């Protein structure tokens with residue numbers, strides 16, 4: 571059986587391939603990357619490296635040839651993802667891929683999350699493609715808060731416009747292990763998994779975890795979305811990106827990332843990584 575992973579030079583994809591190497595022979599694995607130089611370490615393990623970009627259908631046709639299962643790791647090029655993902659789905663269909671797995675977003679088809687529309691469109695296209703598929707609706711990576719944590723170490727405050735919202739985050743390693751379990755496992759066809767941490771935390775808990783890990787006081791300072799935009803633009807970020815981050819905080823305040831389904835712990839056969847443990851790693 572040949573299993574392909576796109577985005578294999580990215581942070582999540584790289585860990586997925588490492589997880590797969592623990593479960594099956596390297597000769598079963600194909601890492602699909604844009605730049606083979608970034609996959610030199612994977613090549614040295616015996617994994618086959620194929621080069622393709624989501625924008626170039628011909629490169630995808632060649633890269634997906636002979637694959638039985640494929641993980642499409644959603645592109646990080648927000649705004650261009652629907653045509654890119656559509657290309658990968660079309661190429662997988664043409665190549666006769668038997669099981670297509672896609673990393674999506676929490677409740678993608680109904681969520682108000684600013685990032686949901688491209689995932690919704692991809693899920694719908696995939697569902698209409700006739701391919702056998704599994705959707706991995708990944709909640710937030712705890713690593714998304716690395717900067718927040720490091721800033722809080724300097725200032726003693728976690729500043730966010732997330733109100734009393736909760737985030738059911740897990741680590742990239744947790745999600746990668748879940749993806750690998752689906753790629754080598756059976757019985758996941760047609761399933762939509764809401765993947766995330768076992769326990770959703772709020773920003774007071776994040777601040778408390780930082781205080782405990784660093785041994786210095788830290789508290790949550792809840793602000794308005796406009797304050798987040800103002801602080802980020804003062805720090806040099808463009809207004810569009812700052813507005814995006816503020817909108818995500820607003821989504822969190824409204825509960826868009828708070829669901830805990832237990833699906834990820836079930837897939838990986840262990841509890842997800844607790845917040846405090848992740849904060850410890852991110853603090854270094």
Ligand SMILES: NC(=O)c1ccc[n+]([C@@H]2O[C@H](COP(=O)([O-])OP(=O)(O)OC[C@H]3O[C@@H](n4cnc5c(N)ncnc54)[C@H](OP(=O)(O)O)[C@@H]3O)[C@@H](O)[C@H]2O)c1
Nearest residue numbers: 577578579580581582583604623624644645646709710711
């Ligand atoms: N759940 C969350 O909290 C969260 C947070 C951030 C992102 N995401 C989503 O999850 C995905 C994986 O996360 P990550 O941390 O692994 O992101 P990442 O490190 O930025 O990796 C993204 C991967 O996508 C590849 N890629 C981007 N555009 C491509 C294109 N046009 N053709 C082929 N490959 C392309 C990149 O290739 P290169 O290595 O060549 O750059 C990279 O390998 C992201 O792409 C994004 O969709 C989720």
